[in-house]
Amino acid sequence: MQDRKVIFSRIQDITEHVKSEKKLRELEKRFRIAFHTSPDAISITKMNGNYVEVNEGFTRLTGYTRKDVIGRSSLDINVWNNPKDRKTLVEGLLKSRQVVNLEADFRMKDGAIKTGLMSANLIHLQGEPHILSITRDITARKKAEEENAKLEAQLRQVYKMEAIGTMAGGIAHDFNNILTIILGNADLAKYVMKEEGPARQYVDKILEASGRAKEMVRQILAFSRQAKLSFVPIKPHMVFTETLKLLRSTIPSSIDIQQEINTLCRAINADPTQLNQVLMNLCANAVHAMDEKGTLTVALQEVQLGQKGTRHKANLQPGFYALLTVADTGKGISPEVKERIFDPFFTTKKVGEGTGMGLSVVHGIVENHGGKISVESTPGKGTTFSIYFPIVEEASAASKDIGKPQYKGDEHILFVDDEEALVELAAEMLQLYGYKVTCKTSSTEALEAFRTAPANFDLVITDQTMPEMSGSELSKQLLNIRPDIPIILCTGYSAKISAEIAEKIGIADYFLKPFDTEKLLRSVRKVLDGME
Known part of the structure; x- marks a missing residue:
């Protein structure tokens, strides 16, 4: 090896x-x-x-x-x-x-x-x-999700408003029936009081409070978009003064309310309920902006635009205007937010604190009244809203002295309403002024009574919302039996009837509850005298 x-x-x-x-x-x-x-x-x-x-x-x-x-x-x-x-x-x-x-x-x-x-x-x-x-x-996806969430919130708000509207109609009908009984009985009490005294003053207070309650019902219906707008010449200070009285009880005492209301401001053509809503919404926004501590100033004055330094403020035609200003000492509005404050559903409030509809509604109301709204704000110092309403000619706003109406009569009236207390009240109202009254709390019983002796009645007054047969359906049946029978239709509230629909049916007059003695008798005489 x-x-x-x-x-x-x-x-x-x-x-x-x-x-x-x-x-x-x-x-x-x-x-x-x-x-x-x-x-x-x-x-x-x-x-x-x-x-x-x-x-x-x-x-x-x-x-x-x-x-x-x-x-x-x-x-x-x-x-x-x-x-x-x-x-x-x-x-x-x-x-x-x-x-x-x-x-x-x-x-x-x-x-x-x-x-x-x-x-x-x-x-x-x-x-x-x-x-x-x-x-x-995922920026685009997040933006789309936010937009969808915003749309869903808006849709929920629409459904909520519809639900409020449905609820408001039911409340209005029942509440107006109750108010009619209160107003009517207070009228009757005042009628039988021959002398001035404390008791008569108490009754006047009841009538005054009932009148305010009546306006509150109108406001509920207006908010839910179910009340028909009624534009009439009105002194704006009267509406705003009443609104401020109501606001004082709802605004925290830590807010100092300064009023500078000129009672000499001439009339504007407006719906009183919507004027109330304008001031309520603006004040609610002001209170929120001040975090419930500061000074709220509400002023009303008459101004003439077209003079130097005035016209450009609201882009209005020259002329006389009622200028309502609502100013707060809150945190103010940034320029970016200021551009969008009148957009529907736009809000800077937290979830649950607001819907973003308040200022949008105000803007819509002001535009519908032929006015303009502008806003001036300094971040950290406060905000001032200025609203211009055109003054109407004094002749349009002047009340006409038509003399004391003559309401007495001896005609036979068929009165129909399912509210027994209201039927008794109406009968007493009418009988005090000489009318013969047949009362029915059932629309079918009323129809049978009329069918038995149609010539016995000179006038029919019927409610609209009744369980067996509505007032409009009853009216059609009565007119089939006797085409010349005059009919007055009244209702607390109904989405199925209006003055226009009533007229097409052949109903002679239509009005909304609550009614007092004068309102009822005025309608009776207007219809009966028109039939002569």
Whole structure:
């Protein structure tokens, strides 16, 4: 063996190793393709945030080039809009090595803020931990979700208003029946009191309070868009003074209310209920702006536009206007918000604090009255709303002295209403003035009584909403029996009848409850005298 040369050889099967390396190179190739072609933003960073690699999706999304970011920290270039989000990411990776669907806002190179949905894994490169993250831009999706949420909120508000409207109609009908009984009995009490005294003053107070309750019902119906607008020449100070009385009891005592109401301001053509709503809404906004502490100033004056320095304020034609101003000492309105305050559903209030409809409704009412509204505000100092209503000619607003109406008569009246107390009241009202009255609390019984002796009656007064047969249906049946019978239809509230519909049926007069003695008798004489 010493003189021989020996060759040792070793053969090792590395087939699997070659296959593994080939497979690894294939996987690396696939990873690089996926990494660089993905539309999402993919990055590899060290644990301190320094970028090691980014793909084209990253550069497209952020606006940064590879040169801008490689070797620099995400915190250095201020990519995270809220650095706490990166802290959340790192803590999640250290705890479970993976974070899924972390939603965060990112700042682009141009300063724009975009929302991203990030998922990340903790990986090791050359023995050092790194973060592999994939971020998808969901800015458009988030905006769409916010818009959908806003639309859903608006839709809920519409449904809510419809529900309020339905409820308001039911409340109005029942409440107006009750008010008719109160007003009527107070009228009768006053009628039998021959002398002035404390008792008569008490009755006057009842009538005054009932009149205010009547207006409150109108306001409820107007808010739910079910009351027909009634534009009449009216002295605005009368409406605003009453509204301020009501507001004083609802506004916190920490708010100092300053009134500067000029009672000499001439009349405007307006719906009293909507004027009330304008002032209520503006004052409610002012109280909210002041956080229930400050000074609220409500002023009314007559101004002449067209003089120097006045016309441009509200872009109105020259002339005389009633100017209502509502000023607060609140936080004011920023220029950006000021441009949108009259938009429907726009609000800066928190959820549950407002619908965004108050100022939009005010704007609509003012425009419907031929007026204009403007706003001046300084952030931190307060806001002033100015509303201009055109003055009408004094002749239009002047009350006509038509003399004391003559309400007495001896005609036979059939009175129909399912409210027994109201029927008894109406009978007493009419009988006091000489009328013969037949009362029925059932519309079918009333129809039978009329069918038995149609010539016995000179007039029929019927309610609209009754259980067996509505007043309008009863009227049609009565007119089929006797086409010349005059009919008065009254209602607390009904969505199915109006003055126009009543006229088409052939009903002679139509009015809304509540009614007092004068209102009822005036209608009776108007119809009967018109039939002569």
